Amino acid sequence: MFDTLYIGTSGLLGNAKGLKIVSNNLANVNTPGFKGAQLRFGALFEQGGGVTAGHGEPQAAAGQGVTTLGAQLNFRPGSDQSTGNALDQSINGNGMFVVRRDGELRYTRAGDFSFNGKEVLVNGNGDHVQALSAGGELTDITLDALGSNPAKVTTTVSFNNNLTSNVAVPPVDATVNGVPIVDLVGGSHTVNLSFKDIGGGAYTVTVTDGVTGGATLGTGTLRYSGGQPSVSNNAFTFQYSTAGVPPFTVKLDFSKTSNNPATTNLQMGSADGRVAGVRTAQTIGSDGFINVTYSNGEKGKGQRLALAQFVTEDDLVQDNGAAFSKTKTGAVSYGYAGTDAYGSLVSGHREGSNVDLAEEFSNLIVMQRGYQAASHVISTTNDMIQELFDMKGHR
Template identity: 45%
Template sequence: MFDSIFIGMSGLQSFSKGLKVISNNVANMNTAGFKSTTLNFGDMYYQQGASGFRASYGGAQFGTGVAALGTHVNFQQGDTRQTGNPLDMSIAGEGFFVTQDANGGDHVYTRVGQFDFDDAGYLVEKGTDRRVLGFNSNGTLVPISLDAMRNNSPQATTEIEFLGNLSSTATAHSINSVKLIDSLGAEHTVRLDLAAKTGETGVWTVKMVDGTTETAVGEIKFTAGTPAASNVLTLNYAPAGLPAFGVTLDFSKSITSFASGTSSTLTVASSDGVVAGTLSQVTFDETGVMTVTYSNGEESTGMQLALAQFESTDALVQTTGGGFTASDPKDAQIGRPGSKGLGNIASSQVEGSNVNLSAEFSELIVMQRGYQASSQIVSTANDMLRELFEMKGRG
C-alpha cells in the first residue's frame, strides 16, 4: 500500500506539471509568435513481483507510477494580425528571425517579429533588446543597423526639364519660382524670362532673373511648333559664398510652340536637385530588404533580413521572449527570405499565438480528472493503512 501511495503521488506530481503547461499556454494565447507546448507522459520502471513462478511463466510485474517526460513544442504557424507598424513583421512560410545579444553569444531564433530601433540605431526585438541579424553588402551576417543612413546628403541641381506649350502668338512668358539647390543643400529661387526674338520666327531668348540681377542664358528655337534638338541650354549659377555651378535647362522634349493667344503653359516638369533629408520611415519588403525614406522624398536601400531554418525543430530549446536556441548551432541553415525554402516577409503585421483554446480546455479537464483520481488513490491507500494499523492495535 505504500507503493500505491507512491504511485498516486507520481500522478499528482505529473498532472500538476500538465496543469502548469496548460496554464502557460492559456496565459500566452495573445502573445505574438508564441508556440504552445504539450506535456508527454510515460510509465515508470516495473518491479518483478514475488510469486512462485518465474517471469517467463507469467510472474507478476507491478508498475511504479507515471513520469512527466518533457514538453513538445507545436511549431504550427499562428494567424496573422495587422498592426500598422512597418517594423512589425511576420514570416509567410518557413523560417525564424535570427537575433543575438549585444555582447554576442549564441543566436536566438524567433517568429515574434515585433521590432524597433534602439538609441544606437540597431534593430532589436522589443522586450528583449536582442539585435536582429541580417546580411550587409558583403553578404556577412551582422546586426541590422541604421549606421550612416540617418541622413540623406543634398544633391545640387544639375538638370531641369520643361513641359507645356509656349504660345507662338505671344511675345513673352515667365516661369516663376524655379528652384535651384546648391551643393550644401540650400534652396534658391529664380525666374526664367522668355521673349520672342524680333524678326526671327520661332526663336526665343532665355534669361535668368535672380532678384535684381539678370543673366542671359541663350536661345531656343521651334520649327512648325516643334522644338529643336539643340534646345538644351546651360545656366551658370553662382550663389553667394559658393563657386558657380552649371545647370542644364532642357527645352527639347515635352514642349511645343503653337498659337494659343497670349496664354502659355510652359513650366518646370522635373528637377534633380534635392535638399538635405532626415530619416522619416524605415520599411522592409517581402525579401527582407530595408528601405529608408527621408524627409526630402529620397529613398535608400540597406541591409537584408536573415532567416534560419532547421531540418528538425526537435533541436530547438525554448528560452525567454518567445525565442529558441539550437542544441547544436551547426543545425541552423541561414539564408535570405524567399530563397531555399524560406518564407517571405510581410510588414505591418505579426504572427499571433498558435494556442487552440478549445483544445487547451479539453486537456484541462483531462488533467483535472487525472489529478482527482490520483488523489483518490492516495486517500484510499491511506485509509487501508489506517485500518491495518487499527487491526494490529486490536490484536
C-alpha cells in the same frame, strides 16, 4: 500494496507537471511569438516479465505508474495581429527572426520591433535584431549611416509640355517662374525663365535670378521644326553665381517639349539637384530592407533583415521571451525574406501566441481530473493499509 502508493505518487507528479505546462501556456496567451507546449506521458512497467500463471503462461507485467517524456512544442503559426507600427513584422511563411542576446544568437517569430536610443533595431525584450550582409555575416541593424541625405548641386533641369507657337500678332510670350536651383554648398535658390518668340519657330530664353529684380544670368535660343524641338537647339547652359558661392553651370533641357498652337502649359519636369535632408521616417519592406525617407523627399535603403531556418524543430530549445536557442548539433541556414523557401514579411503586423484557449482549458480539466484520480488512489491505498494494520493489531 505499497507499490500502489508509488504508482499514485507518479500520477500526482506527472499531472502536476502537466498543470505547470498548461498554466505556462495560459500565462503567455498574449506573448508575441510564443509557442505553446504539451506534456507527453509514458507508462512504467516492471522489468523481468512478471510471474507465471497457473498453466505455465507468463502473466502480464503489472504496471508501475506513469512517467513524463518531456514537453512537445507546437510550432504552428500564431494569430495575426495588426499593430499599425510600420516596424512590426510578421513572417508569412517559413523562417524565424535572428536576434542577439548577451552575445548569443536566439531565434524567434516575434516581430515587435523598434529602434532604441542608440538607433539599433531591437525587439520587445531588447534583443538586437540581426541583419545578414552580402558576405553572409550577421550584424546589428543600425540607422547610423542613414541619418541624413547630403545636398546635390543642380546640373540639369528638364522641361515638358507645350510652348505656344506664333498664332497671334504681336507674338505671345511665355514665362516659367520659380525653377529650383541648388548651389555647390547646398543652398536653395530659384530662377525665372522668359520666352521671346523671334519667328520661324525660334525663341530667345532669358534666365534671371528668382529674387525681386534679379539679375540676368544667361540667355539661349530654342528652335522648333514641325512642332518638335530641334536636335541642335533643344538645350542651353548658363552660369549660376551668387555671393559666397562659386559659379557653376546649369543645363536647361527642352527636348521633351513641343511647339503647337495649343495653350502654353510649359513647366519644369525634373531637376537633379536637392537640398540636404534629415531622416523623417523609417520602415521595413516585405523583402526585409530598412527603408528611410528624408525631409527633402529622397529615400534611402539600409541593411536587410536575416531569417533563419532549421532542418527539424528538434534543433531548437525554448528560451525565455518567446525565443529559442539552437542545440549543439542543430543545423541552421540563413537567408532573406522572399527568397528561396523563406517567407515574406508583412509590415504593421506581428505574430501573436499560438495558444488555443479552448484547447488549454480542456487540457486543464484533464490534468486536474488526473491529479484528483491519483490522489484518490493514494487515499484509498492508505485506508487499506490502515485497515490491515488494524486487523493485525486485533488478532
